[in-house]
Amino acid sequence: MKVIGYIRVSTQGQARDGYSLAYQEDEIKAYCQAQGYTLLRLFKDEGISGAKVDEEALEVDRLGFQEMLEYLTHHEVDYVVTLNTSRLWRSDIVKVLVHRELKKFGVDIRSIEQPQYSIHKKDPSDFLINGLMELLDQYQRLEISLKLGRGRNKKAQQGGYAGGNVALGYKVKKGKKACHR
Template sequence: MKKIGYIRVSSQGQNTARQKKALKHAGCTVFYEEKISGATMERPQLKQMIEDLQPHDEVYVHEISRLSRSTKDLLEIIDQIKEKGAGLKSLSETWLDTTSDNPMNEFLLTIFSGLVQFERKTIKQRQKEGIEIAKSEGKFKGRKTKLVEGGKEEQRMKAIIEAYKAGKSINDIRTTFKVGTGTIYRLLDREGLR
């Protein structure tokens, strides 16, 4: 039986040291670590960990959000771990312990993972409402374009605006100026042309 730590952060700039220290303290000796969004199931280290699992191994996570941001994906991952004859424990959510056959754990897992997903959707909804309010007040300009003021970039920016005003299609502008569609639309939005 091995104690295995699964560590995940969403981006390259984030540090995994806090998770690793806590998992080492819990007795983990094998670690699978990756810097990738929890919104996707395409995670090489997660797949490798599940493939390497042996019966009676125990997988530890710092918190369930490290495994997945989606209830459906989380339950699928837990099923894959169980199919290997292994168990799962969370250090933050102590109720999550599939190392013993306890129906209450299954029930709590379903409820709490649903709450995690609900919370994320609520945050996104509030963010969307905030953006709509800011837009209506003229305070929201969206993500900045890659085209910046000053030098050649400013000349490019002005040329794109002129091309659009002259009736060129977005596709033509994109090809001519070698710039992404999103960047063009953000520029046009910022200039009040769309």
């Protein structure tokens, strides 16, 4: 079987530190070796949400993902191997778009953590289990976003620097409070 791999992390911090990307890559390589798959290439998106979509063009708005689709136009591939489906999508609309694009090429997904996952199978039990896993992925994304927002708001209420660029005419001092120049 000829396969390609896909890895993704959501934040620039995860991408910079590299642990999560390296872990995903190692897991994919070990899985492919154990399964006897030929890993042709690995695609990655660093520091970008799995829910990012270009709604006007109705396409997944990630450079690594788009490179993967371009690769599929020129190479015969059986599977996209990923640690779990949350690396490919974190929202319903992105899931539908990923399925649409992979089906065009007759490619299926092999998820290491969800071994029964397939975009082509119609087994009711698998459909239910995979649907629940996808709902949990979306729930987790929303929960993380909510917690991060609360943390930034609390820090700002306490006079701290809550992220983003410093407003024009201000600079950040060591205590991470924005002060007028």
